[in-house]
Amino acid sequence: MSLEELVEAFAQHTAAQTDAIFRGDAKTGNKHAKKRLAAFEKLRSHGDAGRDLLAVLFKHPRMDVRAMAAVYLLRHCTAEAQAVLVEISKGEGLAAFEASEALKRWEEGTWTLDPVEVAAGEGPTGQTIEPRRAPPADAEAFWNRPMKKAQLKKLPIEQLIEMTRTTSAERMRAIYAGKPKDGNRMFDLLVAIHKELRARGIEAQRQLLVLLNDPDLGTRCWTATAVMEFAPREGERVLADLARNADGLVGFSAEWALEEWKAGTLKPL
Structure with missing residues (x-):
């Protein structure tokens, strides 16, 4: 997929996840969330060129898409992403809630969607270090299986x-x-x-x-x-x-x- 197609996939799966949540369909929502993350990881693999292109979604007609793009780009273009989230957080609904929560996590220092990568090689004291990668979508510890x-x-x-x-x-x-x-x-x-x-x-x-x-x-x-x-x-x-x-x-x-x-x-x- 081209970078433009990946950006479109990010937007489509974000919108589809929101629609699934409103239907009460958590399973479908999770599938779209994982596909959105996969699109972002591919964009991320192209470095700042991929991130820059994702920023075009700051002007997307859907509020949830604008908010999600801003959430993922808080480190890359902090001022612009924060401006988008602050504006959305002033409204109502799920997107406003997500925007305010993202801003809170950013201020608390617990935001981890796109950490700075550390290149593989030799550390400052001579030890070998592995590349640092973004955490998976399901970074939260898994709960026990649902009751049968x-x-x-x-x-x-x-x-x-x-x-x-x-x-x-x-x-x-x-x-x-x-x-x-x-x-x-x-x-x-x-x-x-x-x-x-x-x-x-x-x-x-x-x-x-x-x-x-x-x-x-x-x-x-x-x-x-x-x-x-x-x-x-x-x-x-x-x-x-x-x-x-x-x-x-x-x-x-x-x-x-x-x-x-x-x-x-x-x-x-």
Whole structure:
């Protein structure tokens, strides 16, 4: 692929990842994230020429694409990338959240998407050193394998409800902490629990309604979205309240779920 084609692939997979996240399709989103990283690594292999060309995405019509390009280029063209991220962070939605988180990691010194490479050869004290490379997309430590369906079937309903409460709260905290891998693993577990409750019948599902009053906003948002298929009045009430009053990703997620529900495109978990 030419450099221009790699830049286009970066943009396409960024947009596709965002669309998958809004559909609640974490698996597809992860695939596009890995393909975006692969495109960046190929651009990076061409040195600053590849990085310079990626900067054309700072003017892309999609905000999420502009933000992602700026996130990857914070070291290479710091002032320009920061300007893009600061502007996007002033808005609302997922791109604004990602922009603000990227700026925070940059200021904290924990940003590692494109570190300076150290050439292989001899170090300052004569020792042989290997080239330093950028970390892989899944640099976070892997969580344990998700709980199997057979294990969920053995749990009482009360325990499934408690797992929903704790996992939905932890998932939102993981997302805010910039740990999407952890958040995706918890998403998969929550979906598996929801399917198990559905399989046990409407009375099992209705026990979720108690979580609509949970003090954790992430739990309320997840539960309200989940109950829309069998208790739309209760779910819509909570989502509307969160959309009006909750800040950040919770408020955005609630507003998106409401819009999808009104449009008839909200898919059951």
